[in-house]
Amino acid sequence: MATTLTSRPAATPDQRATHRRSRLHPLQLAALAVIAVLALATAGTVGYAASGPATPGDTSAEAGFARDMQAHHAQAVTMSMIVRDDTSDPEVRAVAYDIALGQQQQEGQMFDWLAQWGLTQASGRPAMAWMNDRGGVMHHGGSATPGSGLQLLPDGRMPGMATTADVSRLSQLRERPAEVFWLQLMINHHRGGVAMARMALDMTSRPEVRRLAQVIVTNQEAEIEQMTQMLTARGAAPA
Amino acid sequence: MTTLDTAHGSRLTRRGVIVGLLCAAAAAHIPVIPAHLREATYMGLLFTAFTFVCLAGAAALVVVDDARLLVLTSATCAAGVLA
Numbered sequence: 001m002a003t004t005l006t007s008r009p010a011a012t013p014d015q016r017a018t019h020r021r022s023r024l025h026p027l028q029l030a031a032l033a034v035i036a037v038l039a040l041a042t043a044g045t046v047g048y049a050a051s052g053p054a055t056p057g058d059t060s061a062e063a064g065f066a067r068d069m070q071a072h073h074a075q076a077v078t079m080s081m082i083v084r085d086d087t088s089d090p091e092v093r094a095v096a097y098d099i100a101l102g103q104q105q106q107e108g109q110m111f112d113w114l115a116q117w118g119l120t121q122a123s124g125r126p127a128m129a130w131m132n133d134r135g136g137v138m139h140h141g142g143s144a145t146p147g148s149g150l151q152l153l154p155d156g157r158m159p160g161m162a163t164t165a166d167v168s169r170l171s172q173l174r175e176r177p178a179e180v181f182w183l184q185l186m187i188n189h190h191r192g193g194v195a196m197a198r199m200a201l202d203m204t205s206r207p208e209v210r211r212l213a214q215v216i217v218t219n220q221e222a223e224i225e226q227m228t229q230m231l232t233a234r235g236a237a238p239a
Numbered sequence: 240m241t242t243l244d245t246a247h248g249s250r251l252t253r254r255g256v257i258v259g260l261l262c263a264a265a266a267a268h269i270p271v272i273p274a275h276l277r278e279a280t281y282m283g284l285l286f287t288a289f290t291f292v293c294l295a296g297a298a299a300l301v302v303v304d305d306a307r308l309l310v311l312t313s314a315t316c317a318a319g320v321l322a
Contacts, residue, residue, distance in 0.1 A: 034262060
């Protein structure tokens with residue numbers, strides 16, 4: 001049979017009156033207060049989690065950036081690995097290896113975002129369509145929005161992307177010509193990547209996307225500077 | 240002190256311990272609920288349910304001295320540890 005915890009024999013009439021008003025011992029009340037606080041904390045935590053920012057949708061800037069930048073990075077990795085085979089110059093090989101490893105790792109991050117958000121890695125939407133809401137990109141040779149510097153090339157390539165013919169030519173060159181051509185291609189590639197990352201910074205408030213976009217801007221601007229110096233040292237200039 | 244007093248004191252101690260364990264189990268699960276709701280919703284819901292069951296059991300145990308309730312809440316604690 002259930003009984004209450006406290007039982008105080010020989011209580012005075014006053015004590016009995018008090019006992020009727022509050023049948024719980026102060027320790028029991030304290031325990032109930034702790035439990036109530038924990039229950040409120042649980043409810044608050046669940047409410048906070050439920051009302052948190054929803055994951056980006058399929059046509060969101062975040063998803064578009066993750067997909068397009070993966071494709072952009074993939075070409076940088078390809079070109080960097082090609083030039084590592086084309087030249088014996090340790091400086092170029094080191095920079096190319098650094099770029100390949102760094103961008104491969106960033107591709108993995110963006111791949112994981114899409115997986116976490118329950119989105120497909122590829123989309124039927126045109127490249128850079130995610131910028132359309134802000135008018136940041138024009139298709140097929142249209143003029144770019146002032147200040148954005150972004151424009152899909154006539155054949156649909158994203159800014160800075162090399163053509164298939166460029167990549168083929170790079171794989172055929174050796175030593176100094178390969179180094180110069182790769183540096184020129186990669187500087188253009190990075191300029192396009194920086195512009196895309198800046199656009200993403202303008203369009204998203206998601207911390208993980210902003211962090212990576214900022215890293216891309218910072219790293220690639222530094223690498224543009226470094227590769228420009230390497231080009232100059234080889235008697236050439238950015239294309 | 241009578242045998243009855245000793246038994247009552249022992250059960251009171253057990254209730255206190257189980258209430259403490261239930262509160263600890265609930266408190267331990269609260270911080271991990273949001274991440275599980277995001278990444279594996281069913282686990283987040285299970286953690287939420289477990290937390291509220293622990294708290295409800297603890298509250299009941301504070302107010303009611305019942306042997307069956309003591310067994311049930313002890314089992315809840317044990318289940319939390321085993322899971």
